[in-house]
Amino acid sequence: MKLNRLFKQHSIKGLAxxxxxxxxxxxxxxxxxxxxxxxxxxxxxIDMKTNEVERSCDIPGKFxxxxxxxxxxxxxxxxxxxxxxDVYGFDIRSCQIVFHAAQSSASERVKSFQSLTVSRDxxxxxxxxxxxxxxSDRYEILEPRLAVYRIAxxxxxxxxxxxxxxxxxxxxxxxxTGEVILGGGDVKAxxxxxxxxxxxxxxxxxxxxxxWLPPDAFAMHSQGxxxxxYIMPYVTARFSDEEWDFETAEWWWGLSRVxxxxxxxxxxxxxxxxxxxxxxxxxxxxxxxxxxxxxxxxKHDISTQETLIVKEMPHTYYNLNISGDxxxxxxxxxxxxxxxxxxxxxxxxxxxxxxxxxxxxxLRVATIRE
Amino acid sequence: xxxxxxxxxxxxxxxxxxxxxxxxxxxAMQTVVGCTATTDPGWExxxxxxxxxxxxxxxxxxxxxxxxxxxPAQVPDTMSTYPDWGNGVAKADEDWRKLDGIFExxx
Numbered sequence: 413m414k415l416n417r418l419f420k421q422h423s424i425k426g427l428a429x430x431x432x433x434x435x436x437x438x439x440x441x442x443x444x445x446x447x448x449x450x451x452x453x454x455x456x457x458i459d460m461k462t463n464e465v466e467r468s469c470d471i472p473g474k475f476x477x478x479x480x481x482x483x484x485x486x487x488x489x490x491x492x493x494x495x496x497x498d499v500y501g502f503d504i505r506s507c508q509i510v511f512h513a514a515q516s517s518a519s520e521r522v523k524s525f526q527s528l529t530v531s532r533d534x535x536x537x538x539x540x541x542x543x544x545x546x547x548s549d550r551y552e553i554l555e556p557r558l559a560v561y562r563i564a565x566x567x568x569x570x571x572x573x574x575x576x577x578x579x580x581x582x583x584x585x586x587x588x589t590g591e592v593i594l595g596g597g598d599v600k601a602x603x604x605x606x607x608x609x610x611x612x613x614x615x616x617x618x619x620x621x622x623x624w625l626p627p628d629a630f631a632m633h634s635q636g637x638x639x640x641x642y643i644m645p646y647v648t649a650r651f652s653d654e655e656w657d658f659e660t661a662e663w664w665w666g667l668s669r670v671x672x673x674x675x676x677x678x679x680x681x682x683x684x685x686x687x688x689x690x691x692x693x694x695x696x697x698x699x700x701x702x703x704x705x706x707x708x709x710x711k712h713d714i715s716t717q718e719t720l721i722v723k724e725m726p727h728t729y730y731n732l733n734i735s736g737d738x739x740x741x742x743x744x745x746x747x748x749x750x751x752x753x754x755x756x757x758x759x760x761x762x763x764x765x766x767x768x769x770x771x772x773x774x775l776r777v778a779t780i781r782e
Numbered sequence: 783x784x785x786x787x788x789x790x791x792x793x794x795x796x797x798x799x800x801x802x803x804x805x806x807x808x809x810a811m812q813t814v815v816g817c818t819a820t821t822d823p824g825w826e827x828x829x830x831x832x833x834x835x836x837x838x839x840x841x842x843x844x845x846x847x848x849x850x851x852x853x854p855a856q857v858p859d860t861m862s863t864y865p866d867w868g869n870g871v872a873k874a875d876e877d878w879r880k881l882d883g884i885f886e887x888x889x
Contacts, residue, residue, distance in 0.1 A: 450872065451845065451868060451871075451872045451873075452868070452869070452872055474865045474866070475849065475860070475865075475868070476849075476861075477849060477850070495860070495861055495862065495865050496861055521862075523861070523862075632850075647829070658790065658791040685829075687835060688828065688829070688835040706835075707834075707835065707837070707838055727838055727839060727841075727842040727875075728837040728838050728842045728843055730846065745846075746837070746842040746843060746846060747841070747842045747873070747874070747875055748872075748873050748875070767872060768872030768873055769845050769872065769873055769874055769875075771845035771846050771849050772845075772846050772849050772850050
């Protein structure tokens, strides 16, 4: 998978979006399980105390992205399966399937591009549907929509509400305020009762004047549960003058970081853009400390705009997550091994070998507090 | 390309790559080295103008390119058209040789 870079040169006037502080609350330690999906179709439940696979659940249907979202009580994992169309809910304690929504029908093919999330009260599941009407002589591309499912409907669930949304939405996240964060060209939030949409962080539509390059934003994997946040990283450049010389520009990693308790975002240029990072996560103990993965595992302090540690990895890893106490980093996605690292030094301290490739799958943490 | 103006660093590098005297060099590099075989190293430069920040090795990225329909001209689109392409190959780094090309006549 490669970054699709959109370098648009708009003539932009005005000043930046407001900077709003988000706080990251540490999650108290309880029983934590690391969840991921591998080909051809298994949901792995990994005990994060032992780093052993506790059980592997068979996922019906063909492999379909491996996107995962977890219920607030940590007991149910919802997985996108069947070539990005169906959602299955698993009780991770037993592998029992407790929810199924087939989004497509005979006349309409519906894909969701990673976009799954559960309401904070655990009663509703949200997906962004990208529908295509299958006519006898042509396909008709329909408008994307947020679909709301009642989780209690169980197997055969149908949407109870739908609302129109933008195109290009990938990962989404529910907030305590009853909204769902929509990560697309911009970061927006939709009220799940009324369908009202508001701008959270303008990216493709930001307005910082001609010396800033409109950001190239990307978010495909969902994590951030350990810091109660949603991160959409982006790359931008600040030019020294209107010659727009790319060689002399300052290049930055930026973060559009949404506090899921308030639905408010901070938009900051945090780290010099020196290498590719596919996903960032925040240390649950210190919201200034971030970790990133791709061909490297890296540690950053955004308060000083410093990259603290960079470790070369043996292959690309799309994704990463962290234990609730902030001590251990898990790096995964792409191949069949999860690499385990000490968060202080980033030294490798272990590995988990799985039965197949994770490819685009999420790496989520489910915390059960019973 | 004479009607198109390169607007960023990557596009400028692409223009350089299609300079006539460099064609033979580019053709020589169009060997299968990843899931973007037919576009290496033209479009498929990393943001720094090199190859070091592309996914490595290609086996780790193979299904990521196919499952997300990321490079449908280079690897089969397993999201819609060829969902069974990876059947029997759970680990691309071990069994990538078993992943066959797509032949529309079925041969």
